[in-house]
Amino acid sequence: MSNHSLSRRQFVRSVAASAALGPMILGKSSLRAAPSERITLGFIGVGTMGGHHHVNALLGQKDVQVVAVCDVVAQLRNHFKNVVEKRYADEQSKGTFKGCQAYNDFRELLGRSDIDAVVIATPDHWHAIPCIAAAKVKKDIYCEKPLTHSIVEGRRIVEAVAKNQVVFQTGSQQRSEFGGHFRRAAELVRNGVIGKLHTVHIGVSGPPIKCELPEQPTPDGTDWHLWLGPAPERGYHAELCPTEVNRGFPAWRRYREYAGGGLADMGAHHFDIAQWAMDMDASGPVKIEPPASGNSGLRFTYATGVVMIHGYPGEADQKFRGQHRDCIFEGSSGTIYVSRGGIKSAPEGLLKTVLPDSAWKPYPSSNHHRNWLDCIKSRKDCICTAEIGHRTATICHLGAIGYDLRRTLAWDPSKERFDDLEANKRLHYEMRGPWKIS
Numbered sequence: 001m002s003n004h005s006l007s008r009r010q011f012v013r014s015v016a017a018s019a020a021l022g023p024m025i026l027g028k029s030s031l032r033a034a035p036s037e038r039i040t041l042g043f044i045g046v047g048t049m050g051g052h053h054h055v056n057a058l059l060g061q062k063d064v065q066v067v068a069v070c071d072v073v074a075q076l077r078n079h080f081k082n083v084v085e086k087r088y089a090d091e092q093s094k095g096t097f098k099g100c101q102a103y104n105d106f107r108e109l110l111g112r113s114d115i116d117a118v119v120i121a122t123p124d125h126w127h128a129i130p131c132i133a134a135a136k137v138k139k140d141i142y143c144e145k146p147l148t149h150s151i152v153e154g155r156r157i158v159e160a161v162a163k164n165q166v167v168f169q170t171g172s173q174q175r176s177e178f179g180g181h182f183r184r185a186a187e188l189v190r191n192g193v194i195g196k197l198h199t200v201h202i203g204v205s206g207p208p209i210k211c212e213l214p215e216q217p218t219p220d221g222t223d224w225h226l227w228l229g230p231a232p233e234r235g236y237h238a239e240l241c242p243t244e245v246n247r248g249f250p251a252w253r254r255y256r257e258y259a260g261g262g263l264a265d266m267g268a269h270h271f272d273i274a275q276w277a278m279d280m281d282a283s284g285p286v287k288i289e290p291p292a293s294g295n296s297g298l299r300f301t302y303a304t305g306v307v308m309i310h311g312y313p314g315e316a317d318q319k320f321r322g323q324h325r326d327c328i329f330e331g332s333s334g335t336i337y338v339s340r341g342g343i344k345s346a347p348e349g350l351l352k353t354v355l356p357d358s359a360w361k362p363y364p365s366s367n368h369h370r371n372w373l374d375c376i377k378s379r380k381d382c383i384c385t386a387e388i389g390h391r392t393a394t395i396c397h398l399g400a401i402g403y404d405l406r407r408t409l410a411w412d413p414s415k416e417r418f419d420d421l422e423a424n425k426r427l428h429y430e431m432r433g434p435w436k437i438s
Contacts, residue, residue, distance in 0.1 A: 170389025205262025
């Protein structure tokens with residue numbers, strides 16, 4: 001019987017047993033804070049982002065101790081258990097360490113009372129359930145972007161985080177990192193350096209497609225039914241759930257059953273910067289206008305009159321050639337072009353603008369993980385809270401719904417409802433039993 005079918009009594013018994021084991025606390029080391037000052041972490045999902053990025057990055061923080069990793073693929077969880085233990089062993093004179101537990105089922109990890117916080121880096125359809133479950137047991141949370149697989153999920157996460165007063169960071173690290181280019185762009189736009197903002201272009205690819213991959217034999221050590229979780233029943237395919245440790249990014253991001261396509265993958269990063277620059281972190285557009293055909297050109301209109309367009313500007317327009325085009329902000333007095341590779345402006349001198357002390361300044365953060373850890377200690381809000389992550393993910397979902405229905409939709413960002421019955425049915429999706437959000 002797969003682990004997602006455990007009875008409540010079996011689950012409670014397994015949680016109690018794993019909690020009783022506890023972590024083996026690292027000894028004194030010049031590389032580490034005192035044990036009482038460390039934040040104990042568990043990782044839910046240790047694939048490309050969860051393992052190679054988050055585990056490796058957080059292992060380097062001196063006030064962190066990784067005590068658990070969880071993945072439905074045995075090869076991945078066992079590999080990163082070994083990575084953690086080797087890293088800690090290398091810091092000890094005796095050269096051995098055993099204190100990181102590997103789990104198949106995230107519920108067992110969340111049942112441990114000795115874990116302070118969790119990093120959730122699962123496929124998108126598996127963000128909301130563990131986020132809400134972690135909040136209910138008072139664990140602080142770092143969750144990958146896009147925050148959710150539906151708009152309703154996002155609001156439920158926000159409510160659970162607020163009710164349980166946990167510290168939450170959405171993995172929209174462009175607010176903190178990449179040379180500060182996005183921070184500078186938001187600062188210049190928010191302070192009117194380009195004049196009155198009227199148009200934003202977000203250059204990311206299109207909405208998700210239906211998954212029609214053929215079925216393959218499920219590899220040994222992979223809990224495929226738990227990987228599917230609330231998603232529709234279908235057979236295993238390696239492009240969705242690879243078992244190789246160094247496989248790279250899997251293809252589940254393309255498919256609507258599990259994610260939101262390129263529109264939500266990189267869109268969750270770039271729409272986030274647009275929302276930030278427009279001072280819309282707690283709101284969103286009021287109208288969605290898809291093109292008659294094609295997967296680019298959808299328009300989001302805000303109550304301020306600003307129009308945000310999904311897709312690159314026309315290639316025939318020479319002013320956009322050779323620029324940093326992931327996010328383009330056009331105002332009455334100039335334009336800002338920004339990407340992870342750099343920032344430019346037209347006219348060029350706008351970037352040299354010296355702002356007065358009274359100007360709006362971005363929340364100070366130069367390392368997204370560090371910001372989360374510091375906020376766990378201070379109990380202050382992170383740079384990308386659950387509300388912010390939800391509002392950004394909502395943009396991605398609104399776009400996908402617009403492309404799907406191919407008609408103009410009015411959206412109320414306060415009530416989080418459309419003026420369209422069919423569109424409102426897409427605010428959430430039917431979850432496969434026994435999974436649900438609560």
